[in-house]
Amino acid sequence: MSTHIAAQPGQIAPRILLPGDPLRARWIAETFLDDAECYSEVRGMLGFTGTFRGERVSVQGTGMGQPSASIYVNELIDEYGVQQLVRVGSCGALTDRLQVRDVVLAMAAATDSSMNTLRFQGYHYPATADFALLRAAADAAQAHGARHHVGTVFSSDSFYHSRPELTAKVVEYGVAAVEMETAEIYTLAAKARRQALTVCTVSDHIVTGEETSASEREQTFGDMVTIALEAMLATPLPSA
Ligand SMILES: O=P(O)(O)O[C@H]1O[C@H](CO)[C@@H](O)[C@H]1O
Numbered sequence: 474m475s476t477h478i479a480a481q482p483g484q485i486a487p488r489i490l491l492p493g494d495p496l497r498a499r500w501i502a503e504t505f506l507d508d509a510e511c512y513s514e515v516r517g518m519l520g521f522t523g524t525f526r527g528e529r530v531s532v533q534g535t536g537m538g539q540p541s542a543s544i545y546v547n548e549l550i551d552e553y554g555v556q557q558l559v560r561v562g563s564c565g566a567l568t569d570r571l572q573v574r575d576v577v578l579a580m581a582a583a584t585d586s587s588m589n590t591l592r593f594q595g596y597h598y599p600a601t602a603d604f605a606l607l608r609a610a611a612d613a614a615q616a617h618g619a620r621h622h623v624g625t626v627f628s629s630d631s632f633y634h635s636r637p638e639l640t641a642k643v644v645e646y647g648v649a650a651v652e653m654e655t656a657e658i659y660t661l662a663a664k665a666r667r668q669a670l671t672v673c674t675v676s677d678h679i680v681t682g683e684e685t686s687a688s689e690r691e692q693t694f695g696d697m698v699t700i701a702l703e704a705m706l707a708t709p710l711p712s713a
């Protein structure tokens with residue numbers, strides 16, 4: 474096992490979904506995977522492996538924010554050899570081009586996080602999705618007729634912003650939605666030459682104030698999960 478994940482070597486599949494919420498991990502395993510087995514309950518951050526259309530797939534909760542997600546992604550890459558990482562999260566819409574329950578495919582992630590500030594010492598790193606996964610997800614979203622947008626998200630260290638004018642500044646430059654993990658996941662995957670993508674569902678609208686409930690956030694984001702799973706299976710693994 475690694476420090477924060479109780480799996481034995483080989484128990485985690487090369488393809489993995491990464492919801493922030495561990496209860497969403499359980500819901501995904503129970504709803505979308507066949508023969509799913511829980512491999513870790515450390516700190517309640519549940520992880521499962523099963524199959525989707527005959528291919529092994531895992532799903533691991535990452536917690537909220539880049540420091541927490543970073544712990545899981547580091548261990549999944551370094552100690553379990555995962556190759557394809559697809560975050561399935563909720564996000565807040567920052568523009569009236571998006572509606573609640575729309576799917577957002579994150580082509581890139583801006584961030585206010587000190588994780589990349591410290592890592593790059595003042596250089597501004599472009600955290601970007603894997604193109605093959607992104608294209609496959611756009612194809613899957615189109616095939617399912619899901620309202621979706623390909624664009625840039627803002628991976629913020631804050632859910633409650635003390636300086637909303639700074640978020641308004643990134644919106645001026647086209648950022649469509651806010652969430653809290655993607656920049657770190659894309660950066661770690663790029664360094665390790667792995668494939669990463671974020672597929673988010675708009676859970677609330679910062680402009681209109683519309684929201685979904687906590688149980689909807691946990692359980693009703695099925696389009697996002699189907700799109701993520703189909704994109705993974707349609708994309709050859711980097712090591713293949
Ligand atoms: O729904 P998840 O995947 O947790 O993602 C979003 O929700 C949390 C905040 O409520 C943050 O983790 C944010 O990124």
Ligand SMILES: O=c1cc[nH]c(=O)[nH]1
Pocket residue numbers: 563564565566632651652653676677
């Ligand atoms: O507004 C929101 C919604 C989901 N996740 C966030 O980080 N912000």
